[in-house]
Amino acid sequence: MKIYIDEKMVRRNKRMGNILKWLSLIIMGIGLWIVFQPSVAENPTLTTLVFTIVIIGFFMSSIGNYLNSRFGQSPRPDELIDKSLKGLDDRYTIFHYNTPVTHLLIGPAGVWSITPSFIDGTLEFNEKKNTWRRKGGSFINKFISQETLGNPQKELQANQKDLDRFLKKNKIGFDMPLNGAVLLLHKNASLEEQNESDILIVKAEKFKDKLRKIAKENPSINDEITKYQQLFIEE
Known part of the structure; x- marks a missing residue:
């Protein structure tokens, strides 16, 4: 990678x-x-x-x-993301802090906005409210630390708008939907069964396998993505 x-x-x-x-x-x-x-x-x-x-x-x-x-302090969030993706080949490119999306991954599995999260406890999706809810977790991590899950759906929408503006400003004529992923980095974080949420919330060590599965199921993405990677590198 x-x-x-x-x-x-x-x-x-x-x-x-x-x-x-x-x-x-x-x-x-x-x-x-x-x-x-x-x-x-x-x-x-x-x-x-x-x-x-x-x-x-x-x-x-x-x-x-x-x-x-x-x-x-090290390891920084970007270093932990890189560690979780170690082993992906050079068809994948990740950009940290140098695009409108803080952590942007481009590869055969598509274009991804990655959000690292250090919260613990169990996460479940409320389909009626279309939001994620946190259950359990340590008192210290919940009330003293500044880590919250936030609203991944809204963050993804905002990142998509920022990315579209960036592409337009730099006259990059390429349209690819932005996928969202929240990486759970805390060892005590767990997730109820993935459902209809637009956001992939996954344990960091399992994200790489998810990407490979998506790429295998959508081989046509790879041809389009090579050009997209190069455009960002040039910018």
């Missing part, structure tokens, strides 16, 4: 995550210092200042933690 990644963006976000982490600690430390000043209780202005400082520090810490979880 061929891998293309925006290394500059990875380094930039890693550096930004570290900066925000330390700045948030400094800012919240200043807020804590102000709290213990004798004049704070008697001065509404200082009280407002303390709350403002704490809120700013909290948001900076949240952003820093998000960036560090994606770019600051």
Whole structure:
């Protein structure tokens, strides 16, 4: 499998995550210092200042933690995706962070938007509401971590629009539907039987086999996809 990644963006976000982490600690430390000043209780202005400082520090810490979880430690999400797809031949190409779709896979199985997920517990699909629901999972991972499944269907629709705009802007005359896949990377994540959802939600180690099966069932995709890969590489 061929891998293309925006290394500059990875380094930039890693550096930004570290900066925000330390700045948030400094800012919240200043807020804590102000709290213990004798004049704070008697001065509404200082009280407002303390709350403002704490809120700013909290948001900076949240952003820093998000960036560090994606770019600051190895294995990063993109590295885990690559690991799950190891063994696919060079007819497959994956693009990390350098297209409108964060993780874009192109190959004999079609065009895929891949979303890595670290949530645990059991996922089930509600056909009436057309949404995925999470059952169980650890208290820490559910309430303390920032990982949520979100709305894969809406994210796929948004990615399709972004991809279409990208193709139009770069005058790439090629039309291929975008498939969506959520890779479950947590060892304690499980999935009820796949059903009528438009999104493939799958354990990371099983995704490669799914792709091979799809490619085998749709051999005509391969001829079209070769040109598509090259257009993205050139861009």
